[in-house]
Amino acid sequence: MAIIGSRTASILLYRVGHTKMLSSRPLFSVLLGFLVCSPARALDFVYHPQESMESVLHNIHDKCPNITRLYTIGPSVRGQELWVIEISDNPGEHELGEPEVKYMANMHGNEPGGRELLLQLANHLCRKYSRDRRVQRLVNNTRIHLMPCMNPDGFYDAWRIYNSSGSVPPFYGRGNANDVDLNRNFPDLISIFYENERTNGPNHHIQAPEEWDVQVEPEVRAVIRWIHEYPFVLSANLHEGELVANYPFDTSRNNRNYYTPSPDDELFRHLASTYANSHATMKDRKSLCQYGGASLFKDGITNGADWYSVTGSMQDYNYLATNCFDITTELSCIKFLPQEKLQEMWEDNREPLLKFMEQVHIGIKGVVRSTNGTAIEGAIVEVAGPRIGHDVTTAKDGDFWRLLLPAVYTVNFHAKGYISASETIIVKRGKSTWVHITLTPTDADCVGRSWHDLVGNTIPHLTSFIDRLGLQSSKSCQGNKIQTETEQGRHHSLP
Numbered sequence: 001m002a003i004i005g006s007r008t009a010s011i012l013l014y015r016v017g018h019t020k021m022l023s024s025r026p027l028f029s030v031l032l033g034f035l036v037c038s039p040a041r042a043l044d045f046v047y048h049p050q051e052s053m054e055s056v057l058h059n060i061h062d063k064c065p066n067i068t069r070l071y072t073i074g075p076s077v078r079g080q081e082l083w084v085i086e087i088s089d090n091p092g093e094h095e096l097g098e099p100e101v102k103y104m105a106n107m108h109g110n111e112p113g114g115r116e117l118l119l120q121l122a123n124h125l126c127r128k129y130s131r132d133r134r135v136q137r138l139v140n141n142t143r144i145h146l147m148p149c150m151n152p153d154g155f156y157d158a159w160r161i162y163n164s165s166g167s168v169p170p171f172y173g174r175g176n177a178n179d180v181d182l183n184r185n186f187p188d189l190i191s192i193f194y195e196n197e198r199t200n201g202p203n204h205h206i207q208a209p210e211e212w213d214v215q216v217e218p219e220v221r222a223v224i225r226w227i228h229e230y231p232f233v234l235s236a237n238l239h240e241g242e243l244v245a246n247y248p249f250d251t252s253r254n255n256r257n258y259y260t261p262s263p264d265d266e267l268f269r270h271l272a273s274t275y276a277n278s279h280a281t282m283k284d285r286k287s288l289c290q291y292g293g294a295s296l297f298k299d300g301i302t303n304g305a306d307w308y309s310v311t312g313s314m315q316d317y318n319y320l321a322t323n324c325f326d327i328t329t330e331l332s333c334i335k336f337l338p339q340e341k342l343q344e345m346w347e348d349n350r351e352p353l354l355k356f357m358e359q360v361h362i363g364i365k366g367v368v369r370s371t372n373g374t375a376i377e378g379a380i381v382e383v384a385g386p387r388i389g390h391d392v393t394t395a396k397d398g399d400f401w402r403l404l405l406p407a408v409y410t411v412n413f414h415a416k417g418y419i420s421a422s423e424t425i426i427v428k429r430g431k432s433t434w435v436h437i438t439l440t441p442t443d444a445d446c447v448g449r450s451w452h453d454l455v456g457n458t459i460p461h462l463t464s465f466i467d468r469l470g471l472q473s474s475k476s477c478q479g480n481k482i483q484t485e486t487e488q489g490r491h492h493s494l495p
Contacts, residue, residue, distance in 0.1 A: 058070065083149070087125050112240075153176050186316070227321075236328070245276045246307065248315050250313040304328070365435070376394060410422060411423055415439055
């Protein structure tokens with residue numbers, strides 16, 4: 001993974017694991033950058049091939065160096081880098097409690113509209129940061145990652161034909177250089193999930209089959225490593241070919257086309273509806289897209305498997321392998337939209353793109369620590385009532401994010417080597433509920449004292465027996481501490 005700083009910065013080369021770092025962040029304070037950063041100019045509504053796209057990204061970074069960072073996650077089959085621009089008030093840093101969001105586009109090479117939308121979005125956030133309060137709230141409280149193109153090789157093949165003839169044959173350039181559909185190439189976790197449902201196995205962070213990394217394409221391999229490296233919470237994958245917001249599951253239990261809800265079906269419907277309702281035409285359009293078998297989707301959203309069941313999709317993988325809630329948006333009936341339609345496409349999608357990112361601040365978030373103040377990584381956050389059969393886990397700093405709709409929930413917190421805790425938490429509309437959890441280690445003395453207090457006080461003659469076993473402790477056994485606070489919607493502008 002290569003990281004690019006300002007062009008004026010000195011070049012630094014070193015390695016961290018599989019990550020290749022190419023330069024350091026400019027040594028300016030965030031405040032100074034805010035004061036002197038000159039807004040980026042408006043971006044032309046044209047298709048940007050790889051070299052031009054890289055130039056646009058560098059220009060945005062040069063205009064807003066203190067809220068942007070450029071990095072790559074790896075190469076395509078032909079060696080083209082998969083670029084990401086990060087936008088945050090502290091780029092390059094994960095801030096405790098701050099959620100991370102990603103947008104990806106051009107997974108299918110012949111669907112480049114999303115590629116241009118993400119370039120426009122990056123430029124919009126850069127230009128508006130110094131004077132738009134909504135953009136400031138979003139950037140200051142969210143770590144945003146934008147990948148304009150996951151399939152540069154497929155795009156190049158399709159763009160070459162478009163550039164010479166003005167149109168692209170169906171499916172030409174859809175796959176990567178090996179002609180593989182990248183949205184069918186992720187490890188199949190859904191069949192494992194269905195088996196786990198039957199056997200009461202894990203419902204989250206499902207492990208991919210052995211040797212998965214040699215069975216997937218280079219672009220998919222790079223994305224998988226990326227989404228496991230960053231604690232993404234919310235994501236959308238931008239496509240074209242229809243006009244609908246599509247949510248998990250993509251795969252039914254028998255591969256036939258029928259509604260196949262995930263445990264978070266209500267939440268996913270809300271996320272998809274947030275995009276569709278904010279779009280100019282997605283929710284209420286009256287005419288079909290012009291292809292065989294096209295449908296009108298009620299309210300502009302659809303369950304993936306209800307539309308058509310596929311295996312190996314990216315949105316199912318995100319949900320089952322990580323803490324990330326991912327949907328797929330189809331943003332145009334035409335796959336390779338004429339360039340003169342790109343501005344209209346941006347105007348139709350600017351508000352949905354912003355509104356969707358703001359949803360990362362709904363539900364509960366917080367930190368899980370031990371009694372000695374140490375962050376607990378990998379603690380399980382379980383929504384036990386109303387039961388949602390999909391848990392999330394804490395990141396390496398002990399922080400977590402659990403997207404939830406307004407309601408009263410019973411939430412359990414578990415970690416290996418610690419006494420579990422449970423709390424009733426109220427989630428309000430337009431507000432984030434912060435939860436601070438302190439878990440007590442399960443050492444023998446503490447557990448013994450608990451048994452002494454519980455049993456000895458109710459059945460006195462067992463007290464001496466407990467004492468003879470050496471379970472009584474003179475130490476005070478401190479119970480789990482849970483603090484909750486409701487935070488006003490200062491992070492976001494929810495309806």
